[in-house]
Amino acid sequence: MKITVVGTGYVGLVTGTCFAETGNEVTCVDIDVNKVAKLSAGQVTIYEPGLEKLFERNLKEERLFFTTSLEDGIRDAEVVFLALPTPPGADGAADLSFILKVADQLGKLMTDYKVIVDKSTVPVGTAEKVIAAIAQNCKTSFDVVSNPEFLREGVAVDDFMKPDRVVIGTNSERARKIMGELYAPFVRQGNPIIYMDEKSAELTKYAANSFLATKISFMNEIAVLCEKLGADVDMVRRGIGSDDRIGKRFLFPGIGYGGSCFPKDVQALVKSSEDVNYDFRILNAVMDVNEKQKLFLLPKIKAYFNDDLKGKHFALWGLAFKPNTDDIREAPALYIIDALVDAGATVTVFDPEAMENVRQIAGDKITYAEHQYTCLDKADALIIATEWSVFRTPDFNKISAALKYKAIFDGRNLFEVARMREMGYHYESVGRAAIV
Numbered sequence: 001m002k003i004t005v006v007g008t009g010y011v012g013l014v015t016g017t018c019f020a021e022t023g024n025e026v027t028c029v030d031i032d033v034n035k036v037a038k039l040s041a042g043q044v045t046i047y048e049p050g051l052e053k054l055f056e057r058n059l060k061e062e063r064l065f066f067t068t069s070l071e072d073g074i075r076d077a078e079v080v081f082l083a084l085p086t087p088p089g090a091d092g093a094a095d096l097s098f099i100l101k102v103a104d105q106l107g108k109l110m111t112d113y114k115v116i117v118d119k120s121t122v123p124v125g126t127a128e129k130v131i132a133a134i135a136q137n138c139k140t141s142f143d144v145v146s147n148p149e150f151l152r153e154g155v156a157v158d159d160f161m162k163p164d165r166v167v168i169g170t171n172s173e174r175a176r177k178i179m180g181e182l183y184a185p186f187v188r189q190g191n192p193i194i195y196m197d198e199k200s201a202e203l204t205k206y207a208a209n210s211f212l213a214t215k216i217s218f219m220n221e222i223a224v225l226c227e228k229l230g231a232d233v234d235m236v237r238r239g240i241g242s243d244d245r246i247g248k249r250f251l252f253p254g255i256g257y258g259g260s261c262f263p264k265d266v267q268a269l270v271k272s273s274e275d276v277n278y279d280f281r282i283l284n285a286v287m288d289v290n291e292k293q294k295l296f297l298l299p300k301i302k303a304y305f306n307d308d309l310k311g312k313h314f315a316l317w318g319l320a321f322k323p324n325t326d327d328i329r330e331a332p333a334l335y336i337i338d339a340l341v342d343a344g345a346t347v348t349v350f351d352p353e354a355m356e357n358v359r360q361i362a363g364d365k366i367t368y369a370e371h372q373y374t375c376l377d378k379a380d381a382l383i384i385a386t387e388w389s390v391f392r393t394p395d396f397n398k399i400s401a402a403l404k405y406k407a408i409f410d411g412r413n414l415f416e417v418a419r420m421r422e423m424g425y426h427y428e429s430v431g432r433a434a435i436v
């Protein structure tokens, strides 16, 4: 099938590449001229494990194309995916201007029937708005389908190629058939295509992200309680996660959730609720807990340095909002850096993939280390913000030799408390006994 993907960011590029991988001819459209030039020249523009191999193969075998021209991009396409930004507006509602602008352009350009797919995360009722925007000028028939994406960054290719489920929101038999054919290679017995109406599909996406964010904030509150009661959150996590009604995943406490979606999608669902006079109390609490959790380590760090961080120098391992991605959107590390600098401290950072993205926004406010151990030079203490696997079994001899104080503040509970005690570290983490 010939398809188009409009927007070649994290979702669009993975979507386009994976649909090419199942034999479709895919044209990706983006307004970012540099991005399109790099992609056309064979350079992948995001860090996603496993993407480069698929990308290169499909580019070489001429199933994957890139253009800045929407008109060229949609020509002869049966399906057009919109994988455009839906950032939070000033009031927290999802900003649909990117989507509706392209919908308007499509209405003017389309010359034959197409299925237009909302792949982006959009508020309930957006499909109707997209239909209206296209219909204003469109001379042909078309359908609009809601097909929310559930991939996680860092495992995006795997998540797309082996989805737990595919959600298709449409009342059009014609569109349903086309989408069923397109997704057939991705679904098997255990992970079906779930067909529903557009509004339910739109809400499913927000409900999924919001529930996952709720699990995280719940465990972060349990972690705070563990510290006050002298319990161990790792034990509690294992104790409750063994109940398959709760499940083992998304129960890891830390310094809060970041990324481009949980923060914006929880906020957008709260806003959508307010718009229909509903006060979504749980989600307001989820957001409040998460905001506070980002700086969970700061009081511990300040207490260790007698509430005076002026002139102190910190090594910070981890910048990306989570491991295996270069994405720093809403990364807790950025909030920690700001708090340390505001308190008069200096910071040297290291991250396996996200350094350039941080350098673009933080510039020379901080310093950047080429290696995780040179990051420790002249540091008073080490702070860990992202659980990259390369940080999980470090050379503690190098750490203790480099740090002025044998102090580690671990926002992702990487190390065993007992072991840190044995090695004589001052070790503080989230929801577990502090080693002082």
Ligand SMILES: NC(=O)C1=CN([C@@H]2O[C@H](COP(=O)(O)OP(=O)(O)OC[C@H]3O[C@@H](n4cnc5c(N)ncnc54)[C@H](O)[C@@H]3O)[C@@H](O)[C@H]2O)C=CC1
Binding pocket: 006, 007, 008, 009, 010, 011, 012, 029, 030, 031, 032, 035, 083, 084, 085, 086, 098, 101, 102, 119, 120, 121, 122, 149, 150, 151, 152, 153, 260, 261
């Ligand atoms: N990043 C993720 O892990 C996931 C994101 N989503 C949703 O997918 C949507 C896209 O997210 P990302 O891919 O992360 O965004 P992104 O910001 O990485 O990519 C968006 C792309 O759209 C392009 N663009 C903007 N205006 C355009 C236009 N008029 N024509 C063509 N291209 C245009 C931008 O240049 C950019 O390359 C959002 O609604 C997001 O909530 C859903 C699931 C996962």
Ligand SMILES: O=C(O)[C@H]1O[C@H](OP(=O)(O)OP(=O)(O)OC[C@H]2O[C@@H](n3ccc(=O)[nH]c3=O)[C@H](O)[C@@H]2O)[C@H](O)[C@@H](O)[C@@H]1O
Binding pocket: 121, 149, 150, 151, 152, 153, 154, 209, 212, 216, 249, 250, 251, 252, 253, 254, 255, 256, 257, 258, 259, 260, 261, 262, 321, 322
């Ligand atoms: O809509 C989206 O963009 C995507 O958002 C999340 O995926 P993602 O944000 O890429 O990353 P996650 O692995 O979900 O982690 C999100 C945040 O939660 C944090 N987290 C995750 C799990 C956990 O147990 N504890 C925890 O603090 C991570 O550190 C990270 O900051 C969802 O998991 C995807 O299903 C969804 O498609």
